[in-house]
Amino acid sequence: MTEGSLTMQTPDTIKPIKTEADYDAAMEQLKNLWDVKPGTPEADQLEVLGILIDQYEAQQFPIAALDAV
Numbered sequence: 001m002t003e004g005s006l007t008m009q010t011p012d013t014i015k016p017i018k019t020e021a022d023y024d025a026a027m028e029q030l031k032n033l034w035d036v037k038p039g040t041p042e043a044d045q046l047e048v049l050g051i052l053i054d055q056y057e058a059q060q061f062p063i064a065a066l067d068a069v
Contacts, residue, residue, distance in 0.1 A: 017056040
């Protein structure tokens, strides 16, 4: 790889979560990254993965607005 090119993808590459199988794999990856040190590339992966999981859950399991009555 040349300088400035994208990094090589690994089995733990973060991908969009489109299916329940993707979600299950993302949750497993999240568990593996849970105790990483802040400020590391792994911590960045954890943050991005959390955002993707949150987005998927919001789309798949919406919470209805509460009635203010």
